[in-house]
Amino acid sequence: MATIYQVSEAAGVSLATVSRVMNGNAKVSERTRKKVESAMASLGYQPNAIAQSLASNRTNSVGLLVSELHGSYFGDLMSTVENVLKRNGKHVIITAGHVDEKREHEAIEFLKSRRCDALILHAEAVSDDYLKKLVNSKVPVVVINRKVDELEQNCFVVDNVKGGYLATKAAIDAGHKNIAYISGPLFKKDASDRLAGHKKALEEAGLTFDSNSTFEGDFHESSGQEGMQHLQATFPDFTALVCANDEMASGAMTAAREAGFDIPSKLSIVGFDNVLFSRYLYPKLTTINNPIHAMGEMAAHWVLEHVYDIKSPVPIEHLFVPEVVDRDTLGTL
Amino acid sequence: MATIYQVSEAAGVSLATVSRVMNGNAKVSERTRKKVESAMASLGYQPNAIAQSLASNRTNSVGLLVSELHGSYFGDLMSTVENVLKRNGKHVIITAGHVDEKREHEAIEFLKSRRCDALILHAEAVSDDYLKKLVNSKVPVVVINRKVDELEQNCFVVDNVKGGYLATKAAIDAGHKNIAYISGPLFKKDASDRLAGHKKALEEAGLTFDSNSTFEGDFHESSGQEGMQHLQATFPDFTALVCANDEMASGAMTAAREAGFDIPSKLSIVGFDNVLFSRYLYPKLTTINNPIHAMGEMAAHWVLEHVYDIKSPVPIEHLFVPEVVDRDTLGTL
DNA sequence: CTACTCAATGTAAGCGCTTACAAAATATCG
DNA sequence: CGATATTTTGTAAGCGCTTACATTGAGTAG
Known part of the structure; x- marks a missing residue:
């Protein structure tokens, strides 16, 4: 697996320059950008996300906790969140808490240990206090389907x-x-x-x-x-x-x-x-x-806006209103 | 967020020693282990998984590619795989390929860039050749629900x-x-x-x-x-x-x-x-x-055995036999 | 032609860990 | 008790990147 160093050698430039073209940020002359890019291509270079994260203190991934990995409800939630995040170049790391305090806690700690840039939690078992502590720590957190007092700004719930x-x-x-x-x-x-x-x-x-x-x-x-x-x-x-x-x-x-x-x-x-x-x-x-779909979307947009400075295309709402879906199992008397 | 360095200072030992008690591998005297552990506890120390991965070249996470994050089939698959892997202290990173060659490819590259120790793929759109190349590269790969010639040992399929x-x-x-x-x-x-x-x-x-x-x-x-x-x-x-x-x-x-x-x-x-x-x-x-459940389990055990040297409790099988589930929609004529 | 800008590139110090290897402490034995 | 084997601990060199800062080299003005 090629490293940035090999690319820099092949391209005849320094590590920093390769890093620059990778991140597209700094000004690199068209000529050297070309050189670097072709070196990358010929080496089949693929940046090591782990090393990038360590150096930049950014993982570009957000943690998602759900109760289960199966079931329609969570399937919808995961899909929605992943879609909007991926569309913005962010990745989702999913874990399951199984509605068990200990396992939810472990799952959240796992996400934190992976240095997720933010957490989206459908936490059912963990205490309000724990969530408050979490929100007050460094990592940005949003909570889905649970309203915690004093944390209204981080909660997305249906009425x-x-x-x-x-x-x-x-x-x-x-x-x-x-x-x-x-x-x-x-x-x-x-x-x-x-x-x-x-x-x-x-x-x-x-x-x-x-x-x-x-x-x-x-x-x-x-x-x-x-x-x-x-x-x-x-x-x-x-x-x-x-x-x-x-x-x-x-x-x-x-x-x-x-x-x-x-x-x-x-x-x-x-x-x-x-x-x-x-x-x-x-x-x-x-x-x-x-409106789990809408809540998931909103949660994802909240994260994009607060963590990655990507403005939400829709105003952030925290309370969602349910509606009757009239089908065939309700008969008039 | 406390680092290993701060723990080592608080405990009055070297980095290496702290690392040792974390990983439980080397011999550390009971006395210093206690010291280190209490230092960890009082600092609320949580190892940085990213740094660990970079240094050890092990992420303890296996990548799982599914076509969608919703739907019963994939829900079952994700649940099963996560369960057996988590039971063995490994984590799953899930991505969706959406049955689209480009997106599947990207998803796999993402998993590789996250340096997953192994990949479990339910890949539908990507070519056989690509899979073969993948298997022949460094990263251990298993394929679910798809039989690729020459890759029988990496495939788990139902008949x-x-x-x-x-x-x-x-x-x-x-x-x-x-x-x-x-x-x-x-x-x-x-x-x-x-x-x-x-x-x-x-x-x-x-x-x-x-x-x-x-x-x-x-x-x-x-x-x-x-x-x-x-x-x-x-x-x-x-x-x-x-x-x-x-x-x-x-x-x-x-x-x-x-x-x-x-x-x-x-x-x-x-x-x-x-x-x-x-x-x-x-x-x-x-x-x-x-038997998606059984296949998921088998795939996970394969990974545990081949990548982490954790012996599978059941013999590894590659071909699964389907059975009729007799319920109420088939009437005799 | 010299002095000064400013853009392009390079240098090197980390990020928080793991792990050879070396050193120190302790145990073992004649 | 000293020599040696063994266990425990420390030292330091990375892992592959990012990024502040330094350097270089044109370009520009006087």
């Missing part, structure tokens, strides 16, 4: 309360009065916010909230099935079921079908997130759009 | 011909005689292999292959819908439809439903890959298991 509200409101508007709810794990802020929105919509419509109408799931498919089964016992007669995400809605649909409910004639279902596969489901899932 | 054969055979065994097929883009080896398997099964059963019975899709959902519509015109009366992947099968199911076909009573459908969501579909998709 989960509103989303939860809209989901249930849609069911109410369709004439439903007995509405069951499968929540996410309530220690997670987004899950509890969505539930809060659900309650708000009920209240506003003069419906009373019955604690038997709710099942606490874990955001995974299977807990949607469990929830459906559980709710049939604790809260029979519900005509609509709102789920805190699409995975659980899918599970609930399966369970409902097995229990002989036709969707949506006998049971309406509303999801949340609008992940890609929600549209492949049958019937196509009515859900709440979670 | 696509057999998979295609099994899918169609399953339909034949269920009594179907008019079997349509939606293939992937035929310039891709896996797509053409699967189609070859399909033809082989037909032939073996004494059924003649009618070119009107086939539609060339692009492996995406929407081309499944198109394919279904197209085939109704060119090859009416088919009772079973075999699709070269699950996404297209899902699209075909949607189109079939819209056209009023009940699945599986009026139309049977068989997919390929057994991605996660195939089980969420309604009816649950009968498909061919593509």
Whole structure:
């Protein structure tokens, strides 16, 4: 593997000059630039990014922490972030935290040890305090899908309360009065916010909230099935079921079908997130759009602007509004 | 950010000693190890991975190229690879090639410039020659889902011909005689292999292959819908439809439903890959298991064994056999 | 022709580590 | 107890770049 030194020799110039043409910054005469470039080409020279980073204290890479490497939600997030960053010549280093405090912590430390120029975190398990400390350290950080007090400027979140509200409101508007709810794990802020929105919509419509109408799931498919089964016992007669995400809605649909409910004639279902596969489901899932794409883009632009001085083409927003995606699983009563 | 130098000062030892306790390799007396460790702790020292890499010529990271960062298939692959590598203290740097020769090439060059210790490539667009050159250069490379002549030892593939054969055979065994097929883009080896398997099964059963019975899709959902519509015109009366992947099968199911076909009573459908969501579909998709999980694991173990001298717990295999996953979309005639 | 600019290039000191090799400290043994 | 083997520690030379500063060499004005 050729080094800059060999290039400089071949081109008959100094290291500094080669470095200059590589970085295109300083003024190099056309003649020597040509010489250097042809030397590079003939040696198949490829700069050593590691050495560049060490010397320049810039890695041109931003760390991205997600909970999992699979799943539609994270797939969308990773894709979006990578796209806008790559378009600007920056690279993404992705790690997974698996919603586990220790592993998230390690993942973040890993990204820091790789000297990422900035971090984009979808951190679910790590404490607010840790995040605050992180933000106050040297490395620029943005947090996705989590609002931390005092860190508003670094957070990009969807209005989960509103989303939860809209989901249930849609069911109410369709004439439903007995509405069951499968929540996410309530220690997670987004899950509890969505539930809060659900309650708000009920209240506003003069419906009373019955604690038997709710099942606490874990955001995974299977807990949607469990929830459906559980709710049939604790809260029979519900005509609509709102789920805190699409995975659980899918599970609930399966369970409902097995229990002989036709969707949506006998049971309406509303999801949340609008992940890609929600549209492949049958019937196509009515859900709440979670603008993960927009948030990822915004987070990436924030980084470009704050770290690399590349102005964002769009104004930086921190709060995103969810919307109802009306498809086929919500029937009028 | 503390450096090794500051640690060495605080502990009253030399750089080398600090380095030694960090790497745990050389013999350091218990006493000085303690001193160094407490100095590290009190300084919050975190080694600079970049500097370590430059000095040691080891990055402890392996590059992973996938076509996309989203999608079940790649999600599974990334997860699996990351899991086994992380378990062994290695890190994964993920990039996307987007099935475009130029972008794949760039992505690989990026991984090389980051001095990854090894590369795991799901490369679809780059030429065989390029891959051969790559393998013959310094960096250890493994290729997933693509068999390159002369590079058998570096390739991990599923037997696509057999998979295609099994899918169609399953339909034949269920009594179907008019079997349509939606293939992937035929310039891709896996797509053409699967189609070859399909033809082989037909032939073996004494059924003649009618070119009107086939539609060339692009492996995406929407081309499944198109394919279904197209085939109704060119090859009416088919009772079973075999699709070269699950996404297209899902699209075909949607189109079939819209056209009023009940699945599986009026139309049977068989997919390929057994991605996660195939089980969420309604009816649950009968498909061919593509052991992407196993391949990812194997690729990771190959790297651990060949690059890091960590013996693989399982014998290294290069060819994986697909199997039928019998669910609800294949009906007997 | 000399003095002075200013652009183009070179020199060399790091960046934070690893690791041969050398030196010092300690253990072993007759 | 001294000589030798062995363990522990230190010294210093890189790894492949970037970049502040120094140098060179034209070009320009007087």
